[in-house]
Amino acid sequence: MTTTVLSARDIAWSVGGTRILERVSLDAYAGRVLGIIGPNGAGKTSLLRILAGLRRPEAGSVRIGGVDLGRVRRREVARRLAIVEQSPEVHADISVEETVALGRTPHRTAFAPLDGRDREAIESALALTGMGLLRSRSWQTLSGGEQQRVQLARALAQEPDVIVLDEPTNHLDIRYQLDVLALLRSLDVTVVTALHDLNLAARYCDQIAVLHDGGLRAIGMPEAVLSPELIRSVYGVEAVVEHSPHTGSPLITYVRTV
Amino acid sequence: MTRLRTPTLLVAFVGLLLVSIVAASFIGTASIEAQDVLSVVLRRLGLAAIAPGPPVSPLVDALIWESRLPRVLLAGTVGLGLSISGAVLQSVTRNPLAEPYLLGVSSGASTGAVAVMILGFGSGAVTLSAGAFVGALVAFAIVLLLIGGGRVSNPARVVLTGVLVSQFFSAVTSLVLMLDGDADATRGFTYWLLGSVGGARWEPLQVAATVILLGSLACLVFTPALDAFTFGWDTAASLGIDVTKARVTLMVLAALITAAAVAASGAIGFIGLLVPHVVRLLVGQSHRLLLPLSGLGGAVFLIWVDTFARSAFSPHEIPVGVITALLGAPVFAIVLRKAAHR
Numbered sequence: 172m173t174t175t176v177l178s179a180r181d182i183a184w185s186v187g188g189t190r191i192l193e194r195v196s197l198d199a200y201a202g203r204v205l206g207i208i209g210p211n212g213a214g215k216t217s218l219l220r221i222l223a224g225l226r227r228p229e230a231g232s233v234r235i236g237g238v239d240l241g242r243v244r245r246r247e248v249a250r251r252l253a254i255v256e257q258s259p260e261v262h263a264d265i266s267v268e269e270t271v272a273l274g275r276t277p278h279r280t281a282f283a284p285l286d287g288r289d290r291e292a293i294e295s296a297l298a299l300t301g302m303g304l305l306r307s308r309s310w311q312t313l314s315g316g317e318q319q320r321v322q323l324a325r326a327l328a329q330e331p332d333v334i335v336l337d338e339p340t341n342h343l344d345i346r347y348q349l350d351v352l353a354l355l356r357s358l359d360v361t362v363v364t365a366l367h368d369l370n371l372a373a374r375y376c377d378q379i380a381v382l383h384d385g386g387l388r389a390i391g392m393p394e395a396v397l398s399p400e401l402i403r404s405v406y407g408v409e410a411v412v413e414h415s416p417h418t419g420s421p422l423i424t425y426v427r428t429v
Numbered sequence: 430m431t432r433l434r435t436p437t438l439l440v441a442f443v444g445l446l447l448v449s450i451v452a453a454s455f456i457g458t459a460s461i462e463a464q465d466v467l468s469v470v471l472r473r474l475g476l477a478a479i480a481p482g483p484p485v486s487p488l489v490d491a492l493i494w495e496s497r498l499p500r501v502l503l504a505g506t507v508g509l510g511l512s513i514s515g516a517v518l519q520s521v522t523r524n525p526l527a528e529p530y531l532l533g534v535s536s537g538a539s540t541g542a543v544a545v546m547i548l549g550f551g552s553g554a555v556t557l558s559a560g561a562f563v564g565a566l567v568a569f570a571i572v573l574l575l576i577g578g579g580r581v582s583n584p585a586r587v588v589l590t591g592v593l594v595s596q597f598f599s600a601v602t603s604l605v606l607m608l609d610g611d612a613d614a615t616r617g618f619t620y621w622l623l624g625s626v627g628g629a630r631w632e633p634l635q636v637a638a639t640v641i642l643l644g645s646l647a648c649l650v651f652t653p654a655l656d657a658f659t660f661g662w663d664t665a666a667s668l669g670i671d672v673t674k675a676r677v678t679l680m681v682l683a684a685l686i687t688a689a690a691v692a693a694s695g696a697i698g699f700i701g702l703l704v705p706h707v708v709r710l711l712v713g714q715s716h717r718l719l720l721p722l723s724g725l726g727g728a729v730f731l732i733w734v735d736t737f738a739r740s741a742f743s744p745h746e747i748p749v750g751v752i753t754a755l756l757g758a759p760v761f762a763i764v765l766r767k768a769a770h771r
Contacts, residue, residue: 220663223667225663225666225667228739241504245666245669245670245671246669247669248669249668249669250669251669252667253667254659254663254664254667256664258662259661259664260658260661261659261661261712262524262525262584262768264709264714264767265659265713265714266713267715269713269715270659270660272715273656273657273659273660273668274655274668276657276668276669277668277669279653280653281649281650281651281652281653282649282717283718284435322660329668352685357437359541399462401631403612414513
């Protein structure tokens, strides 16, 4: 059935003596979308960085394709896993196409020009994200939503097995939020993404992991995880969860804070 | 990807450099022509058979081979090194205003070189360069310490830190010179500190050229890292770059190149800012192209600026660093303005 591509076991992480993550374990399955939700400060970004191998967990391990991330060379990891960060600070006057071409970094050497394979990957990433027409535009002139899509295109050009994203729908108009999530769903890639909007998470994720106070509160299919009780205890909000007749996904209506 | 074809541009820049070397070797002296320069060079290289025209007089031969050519080649070497160093520093500090002179690295190198001379370790090209290297590394380390190892990315703050370090080291240099108390030496140093390739000789040129060319070639190996740094350290790591290793190596290489340039010609400012920014307008951000073209462009640029500096107000000669500062300051203002808007 489903193969585990990325798995975390008993992850612990702290910053300056404060525990951020405690015994977090989860699996991401091939070609599926795993959403990570939780209130601000729940440790979502820290968990994503550890899953992407950018930070070494204090305890526990992350495996990609069954191999410990700590034992794989950075370049090898980069061929299998890409990350899209939240709004990075950029000073350079770099074009859309140059940005997407950065995704080919783990596939090229210092002295090799872009070959046919590279160009193919870049073109397909530009086309999938709808950025083809803006290829010559400077990063500095793009809207927040466009920058987000260019970053996604760069990650796609990397041709990874896994894409890790930190709130990829931030700054996006609702139309592009739906586009980006539908695109991530349609790809033949394992996706691990932090999300803010519970309704979007319910609609587009195959699995949802709920982080609260550094621990994993629940993980499973959206229907199973998103209950009024969980939303109340994690977010402090009274909510009604229905089954949307239009999309077939859980539909959450927030009633009041408690 | 690039706005012009890569091989065409490289060939054009190399051609421009060769023409500049020959032209700058005879411009400014009425009695010498391009043919004389070629004749002297080819005969000296043992290629008399293909040298044009009859042998030139011993006087012209000495003027070209002992004075002009070393000077032109030193200008080219220093221009190449400082431009590459500037482009590298802009990437590894993620700051468009970074440049060896503005970051205080050149100032540290000057202090190191002066200290070596005054303290009597000799004034050979190798010892001078070694002293300059130590000074450059210390200055760079202080800058990095003050900006939290690159976590501070506000361009203005990084430059202010550079100003601070630069001022500190020039004060140390002045102090060392004053304590030494030799008025003649002090005058000579002051001229050298302004940045000048006058008085170039083959021996120091060879040391500078070896260090700068090898250092620059080593930087070319790291062009993927230089590109990947654009979006920050984490994104670079996610693209497969060993960030710490690449940054430390590139910083040491930039300090080494700067030190060799400063030991040979004093602290010439603003080239490392001016040249890479102009080349970016031509070819974009990719360091695979930006780095070699900045190097070649910087060589051509400094050769012509030096030619102007020695011949425009003849018989007076202006230190070349004065002219690069005059040209570089407006570029600095433009880049600062653009950076402030981001």
